[in-house]
Each structure stands twice: as C-alpha cells, then as structure tokens.
Amino acid sequence: MTEIATASAAELAGLERLAPALVEETGKTGWSEVGAELISGGKSNLTFLLSSPAGELVLRRPPTGELLPSAHDMLREARVQSALAASPVPVPRIVKADAGELIGIRCYVMERIPGHIIREALPAGYAGTxxxxxxxxxxxxxxxxxxxxxxxxxxxxxxxxxxxxxxxxxxxxxxxxxxxxxxxxxxxxxxxxxxxxxxxxxxxxxxxxxxxxxxxxxxxxxxxxxxxxxxxxxxxxxxxxxxxxxxxxxxxxxxxxxxxxxxxxxxxxxxxxxxxxxxxxxxxxxxxxxxxxxxxxxxxxxxxxxxxxxxxxxxxxxxxxxxxxxxxxxxxxxxxxxxxxxxxx
CATH class of the missing domain: 3.90.1200.10 (Aminoglycoside phosphotransferase (APH), C-terminal lobe)
Known part of the structure; x- marks a missing residue:
C-alpha cells in the first residue's frame, strides 16, 4: 500500500490549517476541535464529514496523486452551488471555497444537509410502499x-x-x-x-x-x-x-x-x-x-x-x-x- 493510501483523514482534510479557517469563517470557536471522517461512496473526489462541538460540515477535495486536465475542479462545484442557492434546485450552502492556499489544493466546505443518500439499499423502513x-x-x-x-x-x-x-x-x-x-x-x-x-x-x-x-x-x-x-x-x-x-x-x-x-x-x-x-x-x-x-x-x-x-x-x-x-x-x-x-x- 502506498504512502498516499495510508494518509489519515485528518492529513487529507488538512485539519491543522482548516480548523482555524473555519473558526474565522463561522465565528464559532468549537471548530478548533474539528475531526474528519472520509465518507465512502465518492468515486472521483474525496468527501469528508467534519465534526466538532460547533456542529457538522462537509469538505470536498480532489483525490491525491496526478490529476487529469480539467478534472476535479472544486471551485466550479462551489460556484454553481452558490448560484443555485436561490433557485428551485436544492443545494447545500457553501461555507468556504479555497483556490489552494488553505490545504494546498482547491477545496470547499459546505453545510451538511440531513437526509438519506441512497446507494445499494433503501434505509430500513424507508420508501417501503x-x-x-x-x-x-x-x-x-x-x-x-x-x-x-x-x-x-x-x-x-x-x-x-x-x-x-x-x-x-x-x-x-x-x-x-x-x-x-x-x-x-x-x-x-x-x-x-x-x-x-x-x-x-x-x-x-x-x-x-x-x-x-x-x-x-x-x-x-x-x-x-x-x-x-x-x-x-x-x-x-x-x-x-x-x-x-x-x-x-x-x-x-x-x-x-x-x-x-x-x-x-x-x-x-x-x-x-x-x-x-x-x-x-x-x-x-x-x-x-x-x-x-x-x-x-x-x-x-x-x-x-x-x-x-x-x-x-x-x-x-x-x-x-x-x-x-x-x-x-x-x-x-x-x-x-x-x-x-x-x-x-
């Protein structure tokens, strides 16, 4: 297994630099104690659940390693979601978007939306009829x-x-x-x-x-x-x-x-x-x-x-x-x- 594969979620999410940025962005000191968990299911980019005493957010960043041209552009994701915020299309609110200065690669943080993400099975008791x-x-x-x-x-x-x-x-x-x-x-x-x-x-x-x-x-x-x-x-x-x-x-x-x-x-x-x-x-x-x-x-x-x-x-x-x-x-x-x-x- 490569060194990249064994990197921790905290390292991949850049928590050392991300935490103070979230405190500054939200005004909530609880984000100084943030932890990260890789959300499985993402096949292209990496998605992390950020948890802290101040609440939960979601971080999106590209995979590690060499990237194909024009792929994994996180700022495009952040832009379109921000644009659609007032439209009939439901999207998470963007909390912070960064061009690479924050964790060394383009990324963004968005609110976590409660709900079911349905993959290989329906949640127990959900949509049963x-x-x-x-x-x-x-x-x-x-x-x-x-x-x-x-x-x-x-x-x-x-x-x-x-x-x-x-x-x-x-x-x-x-x-x-x-x-x-x-x-x-x-x-x-x-x-x-x-x-x-x-x-x-x-x-x-x-x-x-x-x-x-x-x-x-x-x-x-x-x-x-x-x-x-x-x-x-x-x-x-x-x-x-x-x-x-x-x-x-x-x-x-x-x-x-x-x-x-x-x-x-x-x-x-x-x-x-x-x-x-x-x-x-x-x-x-x-x-x-x-x-x-x-x-x-x-x-x-x-x-x-x-x-x-x-x-x-x-x-x-x-x-x-x-x-x-x-x-x-x-x-x-x-x-x-x-x-x-x-x-x-």
Missing part, C-alpha cells in the same frame, strides 16, 4: 427538470460553459480522457467513440447541466421520500444540452430483473414499485417541453462517458489516491458499458 417509491422517482426526475428550467443568466452563470456544440465537445473530451487514462486497448470503446462522433444530433435547448445526475447524488428527505433536500457532486456541471443529463440519469435507472450498470453504482430502482423509465421520460417531457427523439444517442454517450470514468476510478484506486478505497479491477465492466452503448447507436 409502491406509492412512496413512485414519489421518490418522480421527485428525482422533477428535480432534474427544475434544474434544466433555470435560466443560467438569471442566476449569474452566464459564461459558465460553451453550450453551442456541447454534445460534440463531450465526445471529444471523453475521448481525450480515455486516451489519457486507458491501460490497454479496448476496441469497443474506440468504436463507440467513433460512432458517437459521427451521429451527434442537433441541440434543441441549452440549460445548466449537472453532468453526473444519479439517485445517489441526491439527498432525500428523512421523512418524505417524495422530497429531494439537496443535489450533490457538481464537478462536471456546465452549460449544455439537457438531454445529456437525462440520458445519463436513465442509464442508471434499472427495472426489476436488470443488473446494475456497474458495481460502482449499485441500484435500488430494480425493486418493485419504482416508476419505469418510460414514466420518468413522460414526466420530464411534460415539465420541460423537450422532445426526446434523439435520446438513444445521449444514453449511448452516457455509456461511453461512464466507461471512461470507471477507468479513471480504477486507476486512482490502484495508485492509492482514493483515501484507501479499493474498487478492484473494472476491465470487464468498461467492456460491458461500451458494448451496451454500441447497441444503442
């Missing part, structure tokens, strides 16, 4: 529709991205990321990139795009499964084609009998009672007014994108850059993702 599961699914898709209905100019995000030609640039970007991170040839991934490049549909709308919208990036209310308290993990957010978000979200939404798309993203929606993908699409289209004729392209793009993400996760895990988390060999999953994408385009 078909009605509650349907409301959970509808809250999930309604929150995405709400995000895509926000005017970027009205919330101060004009210039946050280059929306024209977004999907085409996404194909190029993730192709470059694949070339930077792959450890061996996977012809199916290369073929999927080629097909996507040759079949980019016209963009019918521009919106704020989350970039990684999944059920486990939402915080659901402790008492009401039909309410999303916060949307997390805005690292890949920008301005672009909203259907890329929709295609990505639908890729992870599994029906009963369907396996998870990846071991990195366990599912609960394969249990009875959750809305079907068709129901989610109907609700989204009604809320946004968008037509979904080209959605297969965007779902195929999602498969390509997540195959590349999985390769990056595997690399960082192997190099000990994920705070000791080990995600194993993902080669077979990357191949399966590429093949599933090829079936769509």
């Amino acid at each position: 078909a009605d509650e599961r349907q409301r959970l699914g509808f809250a999930f898709i309604d929150t995405l529709a709400a995000l895509h209905s926000v005017d970027p100019d009205q919330v101060g995000l004009a210039g946050y991205g280059r929306p024209v030609g977004y999907a085409e640039r996404q194909v190029r970007r993730w192709t470059r990321q694949w070339e930077s991170s792959r450890t061996h040839d996977v012809p199916e991934v290369d073929e999927l990139a080629d097909r996507l490049s040759g079949h980019v549909p016209a963009q019918q709308a521009t919106s704020i795009v989350h970039g990684d919208y999944r059920i486990d990036n939402c915080v659901f209310d402790l008492d009401d499964p039909g309410k999303v308290n916060a949307v997390l993990d805005w690292e890949l957010s920008t301005l672009g084609d909203p259907l890329t978000d929709l295609g990505y979200a639908l890729m992870f939404w599994r029906h009963p009998g369907e396996p998870p798309i990846s071991s990195l993203t366990p599912t609960v929606t394969d249990q009875p009672g959750f809305p079907t993908r068709s129901q989610l699409l109907e609700r989204y289209a009604h809320a946004t007014g968008l037509t979904l004729d080209d959605l297969d392209f965007h779902i195929a793009l999602a498969h390509f994108k997540f195959a590349v993400i999985a390769q990056g996760v595997a690399n960082r895990s192997r190099e000990g850059a994920m705070g000791g988390q080990d995600f194993g060999n993902l080669d077979h999953e990357i191949l399966a993702l590429a093949r599933a994408g090829l079936d769509l385009i």
Whole structure:
C-alpha cells in the first residue's frame, strides 16, 4: 500500500490549517476541535464529514496523486452551488471555497444537509410502499427538470460553459480522457467513440447541466421520500444540452430483473414499485417541453462517458489516491458499458 493510501483523514482534510479557517469563517470557536471522517461512496473526489462541538460540515477535495486536465475542479462545484442557492434546485450552502492556499489544493466546505443518500439499499423502513417509491422517482426526475428550467443568466452563470456544440465537445473530451487514462486497448470503446462522433444530433435547448445526475447524488428527505433536500457532486456541471443529463440519469435507472450498470453504482430502482423509465421520460417531457427523439444517442454517450470514468476510478484506486478505497479491477465492466452503448447507436 502506498504512502498516499495510508494518509489519515485528518492529513487529507488538512485539519491543522482548516480548523482555524473555519473558526474565522463561522465565528464559532468549537471548530478548533474539528475531526474528519472520509465518507465512502465518492468515486472521483474525496468527501469528508467534519465534526466538532460547533456542529457538522462537509469538505470536498480532489483525490491525491496526478490529476487529469480539467478534472476535479472544486471551485466550479462551489460556484454553481452558490448560484443555485436561490433557485428551485436544492443545494447545500457553501461555507468556504479555497483556490489552494488553505490545504494546498482547491477545496470547499459546505453545510451538511440531513437526509438519506441512497446507494445499494433503501434505509430500513424507508420508501417501503409502491406509492412512496413512485414519489421518490418522480421527485428525482422533477428535480432534474427544475434544474434544466433555470435560466443560467438569471442566476449569474452566464459564461459558465460553451453550450453551442456541447454534445460534440463531450465526445471529444471523453475521448481525450480515455486516451489519457486507458491501460490497454479496448476496441469497443474506440468504436463507440467513433460512432458517437459521427451521429451527434442537433441541440434543441441549452440549460445548466449537472453532468453526473444519479439517485445517489441526491439527498432525500428523512421523512418524505417524495422530497429531494439537496443535489450533490457538481464537478462536471456546465452549460449544455439537457438531454445529456437525462440520458445519463436513465442509464442508471434499472427495472426489476436488470443488473446494475456497474458495481460502482449499485441500484435500488430494480425493486418493485419504482416508476419505469418510460414514466420518468413522460414526466420530464411534460415539465420541460423537450422532445426526446434523439435520446438513444445521449444514453449511448452516457455509456461511453461512464466507461471512461470507471477507468479513471480504477486507476486512482490502484495508485492509492482514493483515501484507501479499493474498487478492484473494472476491465470487464468498461467492456460491458461500451458494448451496451454500441447497441444503442
């Protein structure tokens, strides 16, 4: 195991320098006694629960080790969350964002939002009825529709991205990321990139795009499964084609009998009672007014994108850059993702 992998949570969170900064920022001396605990589940960046006599906050920072170009930009996350604070999209309040002077790398601290983050299993006694599961699914898709209905100019995000030609640039970007991170040839991934490049549909709308919208990036209310308290993990957010978000979200939404798309993203929606993908699409289209004729392209793009993400996760895990988390060999999953994408385009 590498020295990086054995670094303590306190070291990775930079508590020696972070603690006095939090005291100054909040005016609460209790933050001088802060402790840090790595929150498992993060596959890209590192997330820490900060606990002190003054309360709890959350720290987000990139993984250790060498980073791919344009990846893990914590200040983008902080910017978009700050911009959306007054919008219908629920986000945690940013307490402090730092460009690297504080703990030696870009990071931010945000409030901790109470609620359930749902990964491989529903919490005991939560969303146990078909009605509650349907409301959970509808809250999930309604929150995405709400995000895509926000005017970027009205919330101060004009210039946050280059929306024209977004999907085409996404194909190029993730192709470059694949070339930077792959450890061996996977012809199916290369073929999927080629097909996507040759079949980019016209963009019918521009919106704020989350970039990684999944059920486990939402915080659901402790008492009401039909309410999303916060949307997390805005690292890949920008301005672009909203259907890329929709295609990505639908890729992870599994029906009963369907396996998870990846071991990195366990599912609960394969249990009875959750809305079907068709129901989610109907609700989204009604809320946004968008037509979904080209959605297969965007779902195929999602498969390509997540195959590349999985390769990056595997690399960082192997190099000990994920705070000791080990995600194993993902080669077979990357191949399966590429093949599933090829079936769509």
